[in-house]
Amino acid sequence: MSTSRLKYPCAILLLTLVWAVLTRCETVQHSSPSEKEKDSVTIWLKKARADTIARPVRKQFLVRAYDEAILQNDSSRQRSLWSIAYEAIRLRDSSMFRKSNKEALQLALKMRDTFGIADIHWNYGAFYLDRKHYDSAYYHYSTAQKLFKSVPHSYYSGKMLYNMAFIRGRIKDYTACEVLLFQAIAEFKPENRYKQLYQCYNHLGVIFDELKEFDKAVSYHKIALEYLDRIEDTSVFLQKSQNNIGLIYQKQGLHEQALTYFNKALNTPNLKSRDISLYARLIDNIAYSKFLNNDTTQLPGEFHRALHIRDSMHNGLGVTISKLHMAEYYAQYKDTALALSLTKEACKLAQSKQNNRDVLSALLLLSRLDKKNGQDYLQKYIELNNDIQERERKTRNKFTRIQYETDQYIEKTRVLSTQKVWILTIGIALVLLLSLLYILNRQYARNKFLHMENRQQRANEQIYLLSLKQQAKLQEGRNQERIRISEELHDSILGNLFAIRMGWGFLKLQGHPDALQKHRHYLEELQRIEKEIRDASHELKDKLVAYPINFINVVEKLIQNRGKTGDFKYKLIHDDAIPWEDIDEQVKVNLYRVIEEALQNCVKHAGAGLVEVRFELSEDNHLRLIIRDNGVGFNLRKRHKGIGIRNMQSRVQKIKGEFCINSEKNRGTTITVSVPV
Template sequence: MKTPFKIISLFLVLIIFSCNKTESSSGEIKTSISLDNKSLVGKRKEKYLDSIFNLLNAKKNDSVIRNLYFRLSTEYYYNKNLNKSLATSLMVLKLSKDVNDKEGIAKALYYIGDSYGNIKKDSAYFYYLQAEKLYYKLSDYDNTARMLFSKACVLFYDGNYVECEVEISKALQYLKESKDQELIYSCNALMGNCLEKLTNYDKALWYHQMALNNLEKMKLSNKDELNNYNVASTINICNLYDLKGEYSKSIQKLQGLLSKDLEEKWPRLYANVLSNLAYSKMKNGQYHNVYLMFSRSLKILEKSGDESDILYKKIHIGEYFLTQKDTLKAVQILKEANRLAIRINNSNEILTSLKLLSSLDKKNSFYYANEYINLSDSINIIQKNAHNKYARIEYETSRIEDENKVLTKKNLYMLIISFILILLFLIILVLRYSKYKNKELQFLIKQKKANEEIYLLLIEQNEKINIARENEKTKIARELHDGVMNKIYGIRMNLGFFNAKIEAEIIEKRKKYIAELQNVENEIRMISHELNQNSFFEGNDFNKMLTILVDGQKDISVTQFKYIIDDSIDWSIVQNIYKINLYRIIQEAILNVNKYANANNCEIKIQKIKDNFLRLTIIDDGVGFHVKTLKNGIGLNNMKDRTISLKGKFKIKSKIGIGTVIEAVFNLDAIV
């Protein structure tokens, strides 16, 4: 029944360790804001801390401000305001996440776990677990072990001793190379207490002895603090001696701890040592002064107001009265202990008091035994659920991490695939752009080549035009020289011969020569008209021009000329070069008909065939001629040359006494 004192001693070690841990982690901050005002306590301290919290909210998020939040959370914690400690820790967690401060995030998770503490053990366990994993990723193995220790404490106070042992074993593995002797000491002490609960007393004793060995390596500036560690470990060792029945060893060690200095500085710890000594003496059968020791211990603890310690002392006093066979006092004090245990919800001591009462209070023995069984079953169920709960937290956390890993892996694959697709897209884009630029270059080369060909064609065409122009000039000159000049010369000679005679017959012949001069005049006019033909075609209706040309023959020719108009032809889109050559071919044909054909009728017709083809047909009913014999005729050759120059086709059909058919077909797209 000495276990409660062992738990108290462990709790004392944890508080000392926690205090040192928190202050050392933030003690290096230099700031004008003071959080160490020891003159303020309770509500005044809380109000002071609130003002600092509000002040920090207006500050920029940096490492100094975050460390101040950590210190503020610690001050709230020791001022017993866990809600505000939790709120402050959550705030610094957010700030740390905002700047991706991994160490700050892990530390904030640790503080949140401490803030939940015994209020929500599963939440505390969850945040310790998160902090542990993050510290491990940061290769901070001391703090990884610290989180394992914190998890083990939660498991220990929930009665999950096997899981507690596993967590402490992991922590000690991480601390093999560590120089943090305080943390190692705490882990060894908790392992000893855990093994004690698992009834492995020898191994538990070994771990408590290891904890004492750690004390020799610890460098603490406060000797009182080192002494308190020593007292706590000694109490733990004496608990094991008592459980093994070695009460004399326990009495010897505990008596060595009692001192006036301990009583004055640490009255609660002194009361626990005194009570444990009384308990060991009682178990060893040394009843002298035992009740006084229990009473004095109880009196000291009642001043501190710690109901848990008072509960344990009353149970031990009840046991003492039981050894003294004072059943009434034993039942009275145990009932008080039972009521106190129920009020503070200490299930272990409720069971202890019920068990003792069931054996002492014969009248209500059945009631107490039944309550004991019901409560024991309930505790077993709770512990089983607690075990499942923490296992579930580990599993769910692990599952979430696995899902995150899978998600991260998927995201990585998606990122890689996206990168490859983007790269392929860029490659395709570059290739297409290169292909486009290459096509553009090829097009420019072809365009340049086409321009060169066009230029050459234009030069060639100009040469042809110049040649045609020269040929026309030559023809006109020849016509003037060979035709007109000869005619004028002959007429002039005949008129000179007949001018001196006045006979009627001579006068008639003179009239004929005068008419012949009129014909020469018309011929000269026609040649002159040809010389101005280029400018004449611009902006005039081609059909009208041809009509005027044909109608103009009425006064100078016996042949009836007829021009048949095809209204489907849009002469505005036909190139001038075609119109010029058509006009001259018709003009040449009319001249030949007038000079040689002796025809009564001549039909001139231009038709549109297919899409861009024109056909010129000139038909007369004159005397005709042999085509082969007149193959080298100048007029016909001129017409043929003009047609061929436009890449057209020229045909002549003629028979003596029947007439002549001249046909020229032009492709308007042949010359672009």
């Protein structure tokens, strides 16, 4: 039996896995954030991707990336976790993959990000495919495909169909594989995705080769080559396709044609440095075709050459095939002992790699070579082959069940969707009617509330003006009382003292000289007291304090009250040069109301620990009010339902001022008002 067919599907598997990795890289580019700056997650991911660093260290970098990612906002965290999960697949870190991909899926579901959910299922598909859990991989690829289709994203939908076809091919469900490939082609063609079209037609060639429909297989491979002509970077796709076509001709016994294609591929400049695995495969295939064609030129040297290259690369699958080919060669030329040894080595190696296909080939060859134990080997072959077929049958049934349940779900969804349309239509009509009634009622209540609020604001302003006038009257009363006291001291008390002193001074007193001296001293003291009273009287009247209406005190009292309510500290800073007595009362009233509204927002929304209120007089004779807090801030671009800010703007406009507000999340809020004075 020919064993050349055994290496062909392995080659295709390797090619497809490479293609899958490349397509995932494209997705990484698509899903990565668009910002130019490199955040810490990106830096750790870049280190985790460095192939020159030991894998355990790279896994630690991935943990650091995860620690940084969980601190981001939902959208950024989802993209970062997706990237971390993808890198975990490459590093075979299943624990990190499961954790990060699960969290990414939860975030995507929370944000209802259909594309993100599909991308995360793609990750799951790649993860399970890498571990050959084909049913789980197929389920996730199928889920991702439906989501990409609904977005819609034809390109990624086609990629998922291709991955599903690959899995169907692995379980030998070639009919389903063919259907899926043509569905993928239908997605790729309108988009002119020539590389993916090449992959699809190449895979069609593979499955028809497995079905032994060799003419169709060659036909599809040649269509694949036509698309390859339209690809700029073909890598070694051309040489792999030439090898595939050569293998088909080899199976048909058309060895001259097979050798033509093998040699075309092998003669490609720099092929050995570009893809040494393909280079060794071509050498082995050429040697095997020569052997089958009874051409022993350069044999068995070429077999040994291919084996040496594969062995140096630790390519277990390639070494197995080389040894099986060499065993056939030595068996043909009567070196049965060496042939037996090579076949046993190949069988043992294939078993260690769980490569059942090559195990079967080795057992069948051993049954022919080992006359003594041939029957035992043949029995093992039959048992293993039956076991493989049974497992493949169960797997195909499982996939059929998955597909059936999916179709049933789709049909059930369609019926439910029709019912939902009617329910939704009636529901919407009722909701619209109730909403209209609710809106009308709410509008009425809102208008009533606004009317009452305006009346309350006018009342508050009147109260404030009355408060200022009361302060003015109190100050006026103080000054009048000072004048009254001054006049009383000057006209009454001082006059009486003067009269007493004068009368006392004209008395003709006689006595001891010391007593007379004390008499004169007391008269002088009395005169001094008169002078002090006169000076005090003049000061009380001449130096009246022209206190302004104490606007600052009123503001400070307001801040103190709000500070107690909101549990925040405050700073009140004002320029003494501000001529408050010359500033219009309406300006002060509106500034007071702006401060009141800003402080109310601090209490209700900001959660501030410190509020600063500052009054400044600018060089261009503008009064500036600055209110700053260290609260949570808010997004200025986001529309807010409240009318507080609009009320502040309206009040500033009334006094022909300018209003500015700046705020950032977690950076606090600053309100600036500038009014000409």
